[in-house]
Structure formats: C-alpha cells, structure tokens
Amino acid sequence: MAIITLTTDFGYKDHFVGAIKGTIYSELEDAKIVDISHAISPFNIQECAYILKNSYKAFPKGTIHIVGVDAECTEENQHLAVYVDGHYFILANNGVSSLITSEIKPDKIVELKIPNPQPGAFPVLEIFVKVACHIARGGTLEVVGKKFDDLKELKEFAPRITNDGNTIAGSVIYIDNYGNVVTNIQKSLFEAYRKGRNFELLARNKKLTRIENNYSDIIDFNLDRNQRKGPGDLLALFNSANYIELAIYKSDPNTVGSASSLLGLDYRDTVTINFL
Incomplete structure (x- = not known):
C-alpha cells in the first residue's frame, strides 16, 4: 500500500486533520499516513512549497502527497493531480508545486473531475482524499481527471x-x-x-x-x-x-x-x- 502524506495549514486545534485521517482509514484500513506538516502559515503558498520540495524526495516512489493549503476550487484555482518525479501530488493550482515542477517536468497533470462530487467547504476531505485512495488502490489518473496544461508557476520563487x-x-x-x-x-x-x-x-x-x-x-x-x-x-x-x-x-x-x-x-x- 502506497504511503499518503499530509501537508496542510489546518493546525491541530480543529477537527480537520483527524477527519481526513479517519476518512482515509475508513476507505483503506491498511493505509500508511505520514504528517509532513500541519503548521504551514495560513494560505502561505511559498512556505508550503518549500517544505514540500524538501521533504517529498525522502519518501519512496509512488507516494501520494495531499496538499491542503488554499484548496478551495475556483475558475483560477483548479483541483489537480500532478505526477512528477515518481510521486503523486493532489493539490490546488495555486503555484505550490512550483519549486518541484520548475526543475523536473511533470509526467502527467490532470484536472480532477470525479463523479458525483460532494460540494462543500472542505475539499481536501471531499475531493483530495477520494482521489488519494483511488490512486493508492492502483487507480489511474485518467479515471479521476482530464488532461491539464496550465500549471501555475509563482514568479516569487525566481x-x-x-x-x-x-x-x-x-x-x-x-x-x-x-x-x-x-x-x-x-x-x-x-x-x-x-x-x-x-x-x-x-x-x-x-x-x-x-x-x-x-x-x-x-x-x-x-x-x-x-x-x-x-x-x-x-x-x-x-x-x-x-x-x-x-x-x-x-x-x-x-x-x-x-x-x-x-x-x-x-x-x-x-x-x-x-x-x-
């Protein structure tokens, strides 16, 4: 079973992290979940990108990384799954992958389009967890999304x-x-x-x-x-x-x-x- 990592700005006071883990275990009883950080400063994309870039390579190929920072879906902040350097990243199109994708070209990017999505204010739980569990079971990205080419890069990193x-x-x-x-x-x-x-x-x-x-x-x-x-x-x-x-x-x-x-x-x- 692939490892699923969590990187968010949720902190530990609220129920969010526990709900995410509980839902993953409900879907995959033998899941392996690793917390990278839940102390990202709220909506701080640069901080999240730096932590993610410098931690993901320590995990084995095939690891699935859920990134819950600035994850609300809008016309300019699409939900994506990015496969790059042998790792899966499930995140919003807000530039958080910039430090990784500026150095290594992604093998595949899809905009998430899962059937019967649950609209709500907790997309990391309602969308990202479902996609992560699908991939962990051996599912392909084509089933949960369509090809996407407009990955956002942040100029602040250059x-x-x-x-x-x-x-x-x-x-x-x-x-x-x-x-x-x-x-x-x-x-x-x-x-x-x-x-x-x-x-x-x-x-x-x-x-x-x-x-x-x-x-x-x-x-x-x-x-x-x-x-x-x-x-x-x-x-x-x-x-x-x-x-x-x-x-x-x-x-x-x-x-x-x-x-x-x-x-x-x-x-x-x-x-x-x-x-x-």
Whole structure:
C-alpha cells in the first residue's frame, strides 16, 4: 500500500486533520499516513512549497502527497493531480508545486473531475482524499481527471538577475522554527554568476562577505573562546536544501532572538548579493 502524506495549514486545534485521517482509514484500513506538516502559515503558498520540495524526495516512489493549503476550487484555482518525479501530488493550482515542477517536468497533470462530487467547504476531505485512495488502490489518473496544461508557476520563487549579471536580488521564502531566514537564492545560481569573484550579501543594514556550509563554520577553534565568534553571531550558509540562509548561531526566537527578528526580515523581503 502506497504511503499518503499530509501537508496542510489546518493546525491541530480543529477537527480537520483527524477527519481526513479517519476518512482515509475508513476507505483503506491498511493505509500508511505520514504528517509532513500541519503548521504551514495560513494560505502561505511559498512556505508550503518549500517544505514540500524538501521533504517529498525522502519518501519512496509512488507516494501520494495531499496538499491542503488554499484548496478551495475556483475558475483560477483548479483541483489537480500532478505526477512528477515518481510521486503523486493532489493539490490546488495555486503555484505550490512550483519549486518541484520548475526543475523536473511533470509526467502527467490532470484536472480532477470525479463523479458525483460532494460540494462543500472542505475539499481536501471531499475531493483530495477520494482521489488519494483511488490512486493508492492502483487507480489511474485518467479515471479521476482530464488532461491539464496550465500549471501555475509563482514568479516569487525566481530571483532577479540585474546589473549585467553582477547582482542577484532575492527574497525571503521561508522562516524556520529557529527564526532562520531562507532566501530563494540557490547555491547553483549563486555559483553560476559568481565566477570566482568576491561578493557582498546585503540584508537590511547587515553586510556579509562569506557563506558557510555549516553553522559552526563561523567558529575559529584556534582562537580563545572570548575572541571567537559563536552563539548570537550572524552568518549566512548554504542550508541542507542548498538555498542561502541567514541565521543567528544557536539562536532561540523566544529568548535572544533570531535572524528574522533581529534583522527585521519577513516573507518576501529583499536580500541582495553584489559581485565585486
């Protein structure tokens, strides 16, 4: 039986997550359900896309991913099933698949057209769960939808290259549990335009001239403790997803603050790299 994952902005206070799981188990008693996250900020497509992109590859091929963020069906927000990179994604056409489909071409996309749909305000339960269970039983996408070619892409995910290739203007797409700030600038893009040059990374009133590979790389262990950088210091690094991230070493958003709070950075704020 294929794994079914859940990624939503429903939280845990309400009945939504429990109702989804209960309905799946009612349809498939031996279902395997994995929660990726139910703490996506409400309607935050960029945050959802980042979490989904960096989690789905850990699952085996054939996994079915239900994405319940901004899922109400409209003329511009169709319900889709996307088969890409060996995985099924059941979601709304709101751009949440952009980080995946911009790098890997989907094998198949269908607009969901299930027979006798139950109209209501809970489409993840009424539509997405039915489609997921159909696929988990071995059903094909052609049975639940018709071919679709107008997959929405979000321009916010693409940094702007300006100044004749000497500047990358990126933006914040995700803030993690530690308050670390993730930009939309990937390591591959950075290296393609850097061409061995020095650079400066500008975020609000801060300037950095190094990008680390690990958080602890800012520490020079050859120096005495009172002379070296450490907890509370700002750094930039290529995170595990190969995006440029700004962090405060060993930060705690609830006590000493975080990169997001101390720099005053929030979603869509600008981070700039100038090559010198």
